[in-house]
Amino acid sequence: MAVITMREALNQALREEMLRDENVFLMGEEVAEYQGAYKVTKGLLQELGPKRVIDTPITELGFAGLGVGAAMVGLRPIVEFMTFNFSILATDQIINSAAKMLYMSGGQFKIPIVFRGPGGSAYQVSSQHSQALESWFAYFPGIKVVMPSTPADAKGLLKSAIRDDDPVIFIEQERMYGTKGEVPEDADFTVPLGVADVKREGTDATIVARSLMVPVALKAAEVLQEQGVSCEVIDPRTIRPLDIDTIVASVKKTNRVVVAEESHPFCGVAAEISTEIMDRAFDYLDAPVKRISGADVPMPYAKNLEALAIPTVEQVVAAVKEVAYLQ
């Protein structure tokens, strides 16, 4: 298998799926001539042409809604947000149109659309350009939310998202585009939505982590292994629908769990996962579920302050020690 970056893996997924199905088209700001603000769409205009790869005006609500309308009559749009921060302008169309169309039409109009782009914390761009929004979207029935943490997952999950008949929010961690990993080259390679992945097996504690927190959790697990604590790292990969079974099975084995996320803690995904674990595996828990979240503040610009707002390996290590009563 070739070792490529997350950026290249996503590019391969887009290219392969657009070659596979001519109803798939890609639109967004700077996706075509500029080759993508983050170069995820590099080369696609040249290969697939301007009918399939479309530069939009800066008009998020408009082109998100245009995509949903096109999906109502048989196209399969991929709508890129230059960053998910700008998706906030488009939420009416994502939530009120895409998520609810199938239901309120009594099953008549499915909306096969992917909204994708970078999200989560970026590097020193302050509050409006650096935030995790997955809990917003995951709140709504009718939407699927996907967050890959490796290049292989990114490719396989994006291909599945494009083939899926429902609206999918696909959040690529902005700091991880350069992350490298092995990626299968088979054009039929996909990763199913709604299936968690055990990123590391262990016996003493479970760390549930997604997106940017997966490498943090894996590093923490290495540190803890050296101290004699064996951690299992579970990456849900899909936030909605959530593969709670895989998480609960791990908790039943380890009896201790830390849920790590970079988003704000209040009404966050970790809160939901914690409740579900307590609902389904309370009797197996030897300690209360511990959450590690990003600081409950707008993201600051200053490098030192920004670093304090994002969960660290040290925080995850300390949290595991807390649930293992090792402190």
Next chain:
Amino acid sequence: MSKQSQSSNSRAAADERNSVAVIDADAPDQDQMRNDHEAVKKDQKRHLADYDRNTLVELLRQMLLIRRFEEKSAEAYSMGKIGGFCHLYIGQEAVAVGAISAIRKDDYVLTSYRDHGQAIAKGMSPDAVMAELFGKAGGCSKGKGGSMHMFDKSLGFLGGHAIVGGQIPLATGVAFASKYQGTDQVTLCFFGEAAVNQGAFHESLNMAQLWKLPCIYICENNQYGMGTSLQRAMSLHDISQKAVAYEMAGEYVDGMDVLAVKEATARAVERARKDHLPTLIEVRTYRFMGHSMSDPGNYRTRAEIEKYQERDPLKVFAATLLEEKTISDKDYAAMEKQVQEEVEQALRFAEESPLPEPEELFTDIYANPITSGKML
């Protein structure tokens, strides 16, 4: 002003009509009211020869059907048979009927939450619409959408949408898809004048003209966004002129004249089908009822409502056809009877249709549900 706008056929008439200050008048001038009524009829009579009798009769029948359907809806609502919001189309029938009569069966229509009229004009059975209002399983959306969310995929009726202006980007996308798929289908997008103040309107029109999309934007200017008059909400009242900002063709048309609406739409349809060009049509109309069933409409004077009722699109068109002997009094009475029966039948169908099964609560959320041991 763009070349396209200058070429719009009804511009001169629009200027003349605008000068009578239709929005402002408080006290009805009886002579003026009669003049307006006669003026519309005169216009219509001039154009009758352009149509065969069946077409004219069908336009009248559809307007009458929508009127009686909405009256029955109001009755059922006050009896508690219909819940939630219920926005009636009474007074605006000429818009949906005129515009939709100018497109093909395989063309698309999207509209706002005031959607009963468009649904029926696009060919939906009053049975399915009334059952949807009743929240019954036999409704077009299986009782999950209600008054504001009528849908019929097989007829190209792509919904009632309940966020003001929300359907405008959607319709633009439907038109985008027609062009992408290489068909010559066109999309009609109806919305009220209040939606024009939403960003969605401006974002959509910009893309539609930029990318040459076959979408026809029909602004039903009934002059009130709920209880707020156009004057209190919009800096530029001549909505058709907003097309100029996008180099789009714009037209103004009298929404109380079903033939005028049909003709304006037909011009836009030709532009859309042949050249993939969008059009903005402002249709000046008036709703005779409140914004919804719960709105007593205290913000309008009785005199103002009476002024427009004198120009009632149904009354005017019926008078035109009767005076020109296109139909006889007997024909009209028979039509009225047939329409009444159709509406009564819809009511019976809705009454008799079963409630949705409780299991329906959890269906139609995902087209590809992932359920095995997962939280949805």
